[in-house]
Amino acid sequence: MRITQRAVAQTSLLGLNQNLERMGKLQQQLTSGRQLNAPSDSPTGTNKAMQVRQNTAAVEQQARNISDGKGWLDAADTALTTILAQVRKVRDLTVQGLNTGSMQGNSALAISTEVTSLRESLLGLANQTIDGRPVFGGATGGSQAYDASGAFVGVGGLATIGGVVTDMTVPQLRRVSDTEVIRVDLTGPEVFGDQAAGRDLFALVGDIAGHVLSAGTDPTDLKTDLADLDKAVSRLLSASADIGARSARMRSAQEVNTDLQLTLKGQLADVEDVDLPKTIMEINMQRTGYEAALGATAKAIQPTLLDFLR
Known part of the structure; x- marks a missing residue:
């Protein structure tokens, strides 16, 4: 099966967005002090x-x-x-x-x-x-x-x-x-x-x-x-x-x-409040993973002709 450069780019961007979304959710929990900021965060918990x-x-x-x-x-x-x-x-x-x-x-x-x-x-x-x-x-x-x-x-x-x-x-x-x-x-x-x-x-x-x-x-x-x-x-x-x-x-x-x-x-x-040390640790881990994913994506996606023309 042939994997195109476009497919690699789309997959990489999808993974980065998901990683960024998880990090954003953790950041929201950290700033609000609550695990539940919307019913969709946890219907059972809500x-x-x-x-x-x-x-x-x-x-x-x-x-x-x-x-x-x-x-x-x-x-x-x-x-x-x-x-x-x-x-x-x-x-x-x-x-x-x-x-x-x-x-x-x-x-x-x-x-x-x-x-x-x-x-x-x-x-x-x-x-x-x-x-x-x-x-x-x-x-x-x-x-x-x-x-x-x-x-x-x-x-x-x-x-x-x-x-x-x-x-x-x-x-x-x-x-x-x-x-x-x-x-x-x-x-x-x-x-x-x-x-x-x-x-x-x-x-x-x-x-x-x-x-x-x-x-x-x-x-x-x-x-x-x-x-x-x-x-x-x-x-x-x-x-x-x-x-x-x-x-x-x-x-x-x-x-x-x-x-x-x-x-x-x-x-x-127990239901609503965040565990502050745990959340800080998770957001640091998520940030590290996001930065690593950015680096890996930069190497995986080959430069295009436009990059050489800049």
């Missing part, structure tokens, strides 16, 4: 990178959910700790009011005044907000859980609809992973008692302020109040324990989320 980025976006949103949920739980925990301390103070005053033998008119009035003041403080704590929303208000669009009279104005508690008693509570949930959702709130009726089922904490404390004035002659009502107050304390303790357990779950979810973010960043770097 697909994996897209999946990793999608997972990363989901994990980052879950991290924001965790941060928001921690804020709600911390606010509720702080409020409940203070409320428990004040309710215990109300209990101490109630027990003091039952000491009919040592109670005088001015003492009873002082206890009543202090209990009334504590009730106002408890209402203020029950209306604590985060981002403009009441912590114990449930899924309400308002800025308060309780009004000045102590009536619950949030969303939650028992309501009779069509003759059927229905729980109106709408839990506030935060997704913290692909498989776990954590509730971040407690409504006022759950914490302080449901007004539809009887006296809540605020009505009870208000009654104590009035009953302590008559405890010297008839302590029956105040004794009933004390028993109900113990139930209210027990309910508050249960709510506090519930919030604490959720906070522990939230902290655990945050640790897992942080580890997962680091893992996904590593996976994305």
Whole structure:
């Protein structure tokens, strides 16, 4: 088979162009720091990178959910700790009011005044907000859980609809992973008692302020109040324990989320980022090969008549 000079030249130029293209690709990877600069560089790698980025976006949103949920739980925990301390103070005053033998008119009035003041403080704590929303208000669009009279104005508690008693509570949930959702709130009726089922904490404390004035002659009502107050304390303790357990779950979810973010960043770097020492070595090898190919091509392609005429 006869090989013409033109065939030799075309083959040599094709090889040189391919060599130059590979060197150009390596140079682009080196300057961009990425293995994937176009989907055509690696369809499989591009697909994996897209999946990793999608997972990363989901994990980052879950991290924001965790941060928001921690804020709600911390606010509720702080409020409940203070409320428990004040309710215990109300209990101490109630027990003091039952000491009919040592109670005088001015003492009873002082206890009543202090209990009334504590009730106002408890209402203020029950209306604590985060981002403009009441912590114990449930899924309400308002800025308060309780009004000045102590009536619950949030969303939650028992309501009779069509003759059927229905729980109106709408839990506030935060997704913290692909498989776990954590509730971040407690409504006022759950914490302080449901007004539809009887006296809540605020009505009870208000009654104590009035009953302590008559405890010297008839302590029956105040004794009933004390028993109900113990139930209210027990309910508050249960709510506090519930919030604490959720906070522990939230902290655990945050640790897992942080580890997962680091893992996904590593996976994305493995797919997209270049191995700098390896790329530099490859581009040097490619350049050496290209220069050698240029030299070999110059010797393989014979000079033409035009070269002699120059």
